[in-house]
Amino acid sequence: MSNFMTSRTAPVAVALGLACLAGQAAHADGVPSAQRPVGEVTMSVGPVIRTPAQGLPETVRRGTPIRPGDRLDTADGGHLHIRFIDGAMVSIRPGSRMWVEDYQYNPQQVSMSLVRFKLEYGVARAISGAAAEGAKDRFRLNTPLVAIGVRGTDFVVRAGEATTRAAVNQGAIVMAPFGDGCNAQALGPCGTTSAKLLSADMGQLQVEFRPQLAQPEIKPLQGAVFASNTQDPGNGHVVLARNAAAPATPAGDHPESERLATTALAESAVKAVMTGQAAPPPPPAPQPVPPVVVLPDPVPVPPPVVATPEPTVPPPPPILQWGRWAAVASGDAAIAVSRAEAAEGRSVTVGNAQYSLYRATNGLTDLANGLGSYSFSLDKSYAQYEVSGAMSPASVEQGRLTLDFGNARFATDLRVASQLTGAVLISGAGAIRGDGIFFDRTVPGQAIAGAAALDGKSAGYFFEKAIGAGTLSGITLWSRP
Numbered sequence: 001m002s003n004f005m006t007s008r009t010a011p012v013a014v015a016l017g018l019a020c021l022a023g024q025a026a027h028a029d030g031v032p033s034a035q036r037p038v039g040e041v042t043m044s045v046g047p048v049i050r051t052p053a054q055g056l057p058e059t060v061r062r063g064t065p066i067r068p069g070d071r072l073d074t075a076d077g078g079h080l081h082i083r084f085i086d087g088a089m090v091s092i093r094p095g096s097r098m099w100v101e102d103y104q105y106n107p108q109q110v111s112m113s114l115v116r117f118k119l120e121y122g123v124a125r126a127i128s129g130a131a132a133e134g135a136k137d138r139f140r141l142n143t144p145l146v147a148i149g150v151r152g153t154d155f156v157v158r159a160g161e162a163t164t165r166a167a168v169n170q171g172a173i174v175m176a177p178f179g180d181g182c183n184a185q186a187l188g189p190c191g192t193t194s195a196k197l198l199s200a201d202m203g204q205l206q207v208e209f210r211p212q213l214a215q216p217e218i219k220p221l222q223g224a225v226f227a228s229n230t231q232d233p234g235n236g237h238v239v240l241a242r243n244a245a246a247p248a249t250p251a252g253d254h255p256e257s258e259r260l261a262t263t264a265l266a267e268s269a270v271k272a273v274m275t276g277q278a279a280p281p282p283p284p285a286p287q288p289v290p291p292v293v294v295l296p297d298p299v300p301v302p303p304p305v306v307a308t309p310e311p312t313v314p315p316p317p318p319i320l321q322w323g324r325w326a327a328v329a330s331g332d333a334a335i336a337v338s339r340a341e342a343a344e345g346r347s348v349t350v351g352n353a354q355y356s357l358y359r360a361t362n363g364l365t366d367l368a369n370g371l372g373s374y375s376f377s378l379d380k381s382y383a384q385y386e387v388s389g390a391m392s393p394a395s396v397e398q399g400r401l402t403l404d405f406g407n408a409r410f411a412t413d414l415r416v417a418s419q420l421t422g423a424v425l426i427s428g429a430g431a432i433r434g435d436g437i438f439f440d441r442t443v444p445g446q447a448i449a450g451a452a453a454l455d456g457k458s459a460g461y462f463f464e465k466a467i468g469a470g471t472l473s474g475i476t477l478w479s480r481p
Contacts, residue, residue: 035067036067037065037066037067037085038066038067038068038084038085038100038103038105039065039066039082039083039084039085039088039090039100039103040063040064040065040066040082040083041060041061041062041063041064041065041066041080041081041082042062042081042082042083043062043079043080043081044060044061044062044064044078044079044080044081045077045078045079045080046074046075046076046077046078046079046094047059047074047075047077047078048060048072048073048074048075048078048079048080048092049072049073049075050064050066050070050071050072051070051071051072051073052067052069052070052071053067053068053069053070054069060072060080066082066084066100067100068100068101068102068103068104069099069100069101070099070100071097071098071099072092072097072098072099072100073096073097074092074093074094074095074096074097074122075094075095076094076095077094078094078095079091079092079093079094080092084103084105084129084131085105086105086107086113086129086130086131086132087129087130088115088126088127088128088129088130088131088132089126089127089129090117090124090125090126090127091124091125091126092122092123092124093122093123093124093125094122095121095122095123096119096121096122096123096124097119097120097121097122098117098118098119098120098122098124099117099118099120100117101116101117101118102114102115102116103115103116103131104131105129105130105131107130110130110131110134110135111134111135112135112138113130113131113132113134113135113138114131114135114138114187115131115132115135115138115139115140116139116140116141116142116187117140117141117142118141118142118143118184119141119142119143119157119159120143120144120159121144121159121160121161122158122159123156123157123158123159124156124157125154125155125156125157126141126153126154126155126157127153127154128150128152128153128154128171132150132152132153133152136149136150136151136152136188137149137187137188137189138187138188139187139188140186140187140188141157142184143157143159143164144159144160144161144164145159145163145164145177145178145209145210145211146164146175146176146177146178146209146216147175147176147178147182147183147184147186147189147190148166148173148174148175148189149173149174149188149189149190150171150172150173150174150189151171151172151173151174151199152171152172153168153170153171153172153173154168154169154170154171155167155168155169155171155173156169162210162211163208163209163210164208164209165206165207165208165209166198166206166207166208167198167205167206167207167221168198168199168200169200170200171199171200172197172198172199172200172201173189173197173198173207174189174190174195174196174197174198175195175196175198175207175209175216176189176190176192176194176195176196176216177194177209177213177215177216179192179194180192182194182195193215194214194215194216195215195216196215196216196217196218198218202218204220204221205218205219205220205221206218206219206220206221206222207219212442217441317344317345317360318458319346319359319360319362319453319455319457319458320357320358320359320360320451320453320458320459320460320477321337321341321342321346321357321358321359322335322336322337322342322355322356322357322358322460322475322477323336323337323338323339323340323341323342323343323348323355323356323357323358324336324337324338324339324354324355325339325353325354325355325356326354330391331382331384331393332382332475334380334382335380335381335382335475335477336355336382336475339356342356342358343358345360346358346359346360347359347361349436349437349450349451350437350439350449350450350451350461350462351462352447352449352462352464352473354473355462355475357450357451357460357461357462357475359436359451359453359454361454362454362455364454364455365435365454366434366435366436366454367405367432367434367435367436367452367454367456368454368455368456371405371406371456372404372405372406373402373403373404373405373406373407374402374403374404374405374456374480375400375401375402375480376401376402376403376458376459376478376479376480377478377479377480378396378398378399378401378476378477378478379477379478379479380476380477381395381396381399381474381475381476381477382474382475383395383396383416383418383472383473383474384418384472384473384474385418385420385421385467385470385471385472385473386470386471386473387420387468387469387470388469388470392418392419392420393418394416394417394418394421394472394474395416395417395418396414396415396416396474396476397415397416397417397423398414398415399412399413399414399415399476400412400413400414401459401478403432403438403452403456403459404432405432405452405456408431408432408433408434409429409430409431409432410429410430410431410432410438411428411429412427412428412429412448412461413425413426413427414426414427414463414476416463416472416474418472420468420470421467421468421470421472424465424467424472426446426448426463426465426472427443428440428442428443428446428448428463430442430448432452435451435454436451436452436453436454437449437450437451438450438451438452438461443465445465445466446463446464446465446466447463447464447465448461448462448463449461449462450462450476457479457480458477458478458479458480459477459478459479460475460476460477460478461475461476462474462475462476463475463476
């Protein structure tokens with residue numbers, strides 16, 4: 001987002017000057033500060049609508065003023081950038097709705113500034129300005145599920161009825177679900193026990209909350225979570241390239257043209273003979289026919305039989321392959337190889353601290369069309385129970401996996417046993433994405449994540465479940481006829 005990540009030094013200085021002038025003019029024209037613009041649209045692409053607190057909806061263009069109470073809606077293909085008077089910047093992605101509930105910036109007393117946004121649904125990116133940096137405890141971004149406070153931040157949020165996710169590019173945020181001690185009318189981060197802090201220093205992570213959870217979860221960052229159906233114009237431009245023109249057909253590849261040319265030459269020769277321009281050569285004189293001598297057929301001698309061994313055709317490499325992080329196998333040699341070997345001709349899909357599942361695409365980018373619902377058989381598995389770094393073997397006694405590609409759902413059950421845990425049932429269900437990846441973390445202390453081959457004929461997943469003081473985990477591979 002090149003036009004969104006420029007240095008803020010000059011814009012902030014200009015914004016401060018504008019704010020001071022605005023504050024001086026307030027006494028002269030008598031316009032209440034709540035009705036004064038607090039920002040301006042710097043870019044508007046596609047259908048974008050601004051609905052003021054009191055007034056009619058209007059189409060947003062570059063230069064449209066933004067006031068407290070404004071509701072901003074971007075349809076599919078719509079995209080909006082806003083620069084506020086304190087230098088803060090907000091990008092609202094396609095298919096989103098965001099409210100500027102309140103925006104008060106006081107350059108003389110920055111600590112008394114107040115900023116409150118509400119992202120009802122969709123994706124938005126916010127870069128803090130002087131107000132949020134100088135009054136961190138008076139900044140708030142609410143979604144239908146959580147409150148988000150900042151610590152001088154550049155962050156991205158995706159909000160919906162069932163999930164809120166956020167990632168941090170710079171600084172830190174605090175996410176807390178609404179409830180006792182955290183309400184939408186308050187300001188700043190909620191200080192409840194269920195609040196989670198996510199900092200850019202923590203690496204490529206995201207924080208996610210769903211209503212069935214007691215508190216937000218920190219997870220590995222998934223780039224697709226924050227993608228929209230239109231590329232952010234600030235991060236680059238979409239370029240559509242035509243394929244190169246097909247090469248001309250080589251000479252000799254025109255059988256119909258050759259047939260017509262041959263026929264034309266034959267007709268010219270016949271016409272020449274009929275008009276006397278040329279005479280056909282005389283027929284050859286008859287030659288005596290030699291007598292026919294019939295000889296007996298020789299007795300056929302069969303050739304010697306030589307047994308030719310059938311050529312050995314190596315089996316094709318597997319589409320799905322587990323790769324281990326460890327340098328040496330530890331009982332998993334039948335199902336896992338080194339990560340370098342697993343990555344040959346394949347790309348990674350899911351993984352945990354011990355294994356990653358690699359998949360060959362064979363030219364596909366998404367699941368093949370026309371796939372239905374299938375029951376899979378368990379081909380290979382490996383399981384273990386870990387307590388305080390000590391590993392003990394476990395075994396998968398039986399399992400079931402159903403992938404319903406038509407309805408984008410999966411369901412599975414595993415019976416896993418070890419001497420320390422006895423028999424344990426691991427059961428999960430959830431959605432299948434268009435790229436074949438599926439996962440379920442709805443059961444507390446349990447995680448299931450895997451991927452299907454893009455032709456829908458095989459699958460694999462890992463599982464983890466907290467049992468007592470340790471963790472029961474393993475990897476699986478499945479196939480169908």
